[in-house]
Amino acid sequence: MQAKDLQAAFRPASGAAIPPVGLGTFGSDSVGHQEVAEAVRYAVGIGYRHIDCAAVYGNEKEIGAVLKSITTGTAGYPAVARKDLWITSKLWNDMHPPAKAEAAFKKSLSDLGLDYLDLYLVHWPFPNFHPPKCDVSSRSPDATPYIHERFMETWAVLERMAAAGLVRHIGTSNMTIPKLKLVLADARIKPFANEMELHPHFQQGELFDYVVKNGIVPIGYSPLGSPGRPDRDKTPEDTVDMDDPVILDIAAKRGIHPAAVCLKWAVKRGQIPIPFSVKERNIESNLRAASVDPLTDAELRAIGKIDKNCRLIKGQVFLWQGAAGWEDLWDLDGTITK
Numbered sequence: 001m002q003a004k005d006l007q008a009a010f011r012p013a014s015g016a017a018i019p020p021v022g023l024g025t026f027g028s029d030s031v032g033h034q035e036v037a038e039a040v041r042y043a044v045g046i047g048y049r050h051i052d053c054a055a056v057y058g059n060e061k062e063i064g065a066v067l068k069s070i071t072t073g074t075a076g077y078p079a080v081a082r083k084d085l086w087i088t089s090k091l092w093n094d095m096h097p098p099a100k101a102e103a104a105f106k107k108s109l110s111d112l113g114l115d116y117l118d119l120y121l122v123h124w125p126f127p128n129f130h131p132p133k134c135d136v137s138s139r140s141p142d143a144t145p146y147i148h149e150r151f152m153e154t155w156a157v158l159e160r161m162a163a164a165g166l167v168r169h170i171g172t173s174n175m176t177i178p179k180l181k182l183v184l185a186d187a188r189i190k191p192f193a194n195e196m197e198l199h200p201h202f203q204q205g206e207l208f209d210y211v212v213k214n215g216i217v218p219i220g221y222s223p224l225g226s227p228g229r230p231d232r233d234k235t236p237e238d239t240v241d242m243d244d245p246v247i248l249d250i251a252a253k254r255g256i257h258p259a260a261v262c263l264k265w266a267v268k269r270g271q272i273p274i275p276f277s278v279k280e281r282n283i284e285s286n287l288r289a290a291s292v293d294p295l296t297d298a299e300l301r302a303i304g305k306i307d308k309n310c311r312l313i314k315g316q317v318f319l320w321q322g323a324a325g326w327e328d329l330w331d332l333d334g335t336i337t338k
């Protein structure tokens with residue numbers, strides 16, 4: 001399918017369009033909340049309209065204060081209307097039980113200082129809590145594998161929030177095809193988007209195609225290969241997208257940074273990248289990269305061949321006791337691991 005055809009999937013029945021590039025806001029345990037909020041202020045000032053937030057990032061209050069300044073015209077540039085912004089937030093794993101989920105949704109809404117969200121995602125399909133900065137080998141005694149009935153109870157809360165007009169779209173994140181099949185069969189409101197790890201060395205072709213075929217918008221996280229990810233998410237086998245010879249070659253021929261090539265690949269392929277940065281120069285060049293001078297079809301094909309199936313955000317901390325390894329989270333054999 002051509003990228004231009006994929007764009008049709010980005011137009012939900014309501015007619016609302018999700019901006020084709022967003023700013024990530026996960027400070028990876030190392031960038032302060034206020035610094036991330038200031039990045040949001042700068043980003044909207046130069047043209048970003050899509051901000052990817054989450055309760056677990058711990059910075060929604062700081063971002064909320066900045067959003068208020070943006071919509072009231074005190075951010076240092078003319079006001080940007082709420083209706084022109086796309087704000088996503090996510091439900092954290094320890095808040096899946098329905099009573100908690102509604103409270104968590106409303107807390108994000110209140111921390112962000114908003115009357116409604118544009119998109120609310122179930123951050124991970126597991127109700128498993130882990131303390132911040134915990135060791136990757138730790139296993140919570142309460143952690144469980146995916147339990148579809150419980151997930152749908154959580155999903156029903158999101159559906160209710162949507163029906164009440166408190167969120168315009170609801171979606172999933174870190175899902176697999178077997179899990180999505182069950183959700184698509186049972187959901188009253190189908191997921192609008194699935195946020196998933198997507199970068200040149202981790203293209204997830206099968207899941208990407210499945211998502212698009214089912215009219216779900218693919219939002220790609222860690223689009224640059226997450227060089228600043230927490231140490232717990234690093235392993236010796238991990239590869240580096242921005243060092244790939246094909247990426248470097250295209251970057252050199254175009255006279256641009258390898259990061260720009262990764263973002264152009266994402267947009268041309270038809271996913272929505274949400275790069276994180278707190279550096280003005282990078283925030284600006286990422287927006288420019290995603291917006292102008294698209295890759296050629298030949299460049300798209302060349303990057304299509306460098307997939308290394310290298311998952312960076314493996315999710316070890318969400319494993320349950322008795323799980324064999326992080327692969328159990330991702331249903332690699334096509335069935336849900338129990």
Ligand SMILES: NC(=O)c1ccc[n+]([C@@H]2O[C@H](COP(=O)([O-])OP(=O)(O)OC[C@H]3O[C@@H](n4cnc5c(N)ncnc54)[C@H](OP(=O)(O)O)[C@@H]3O)[C@@H](O)[C@H]2O)c1
Pocket residue numbers: 023024025026027052053123173174195196220221222223224225226227228229257259260274275276277278279281282283285286313
């Ligand atoms: N749904 C999920 O489970 C999930 C999981 C992970 C991430 N996410 C979302 O996705 C967002 C992005 O993912 P990510 O933060 O893991 O990784 P990323 O966007 O691939 O990489 C961010 C890193 O790249 C650097 N960077 C940004 N622009 C650059 C440029 N032009 N040149 C060189 N370096 C550049 C940043 O540092 P500087 O600040 O120095 O520029 C930062 O260290 C997150 O912030 C979060 O919102 C969602």
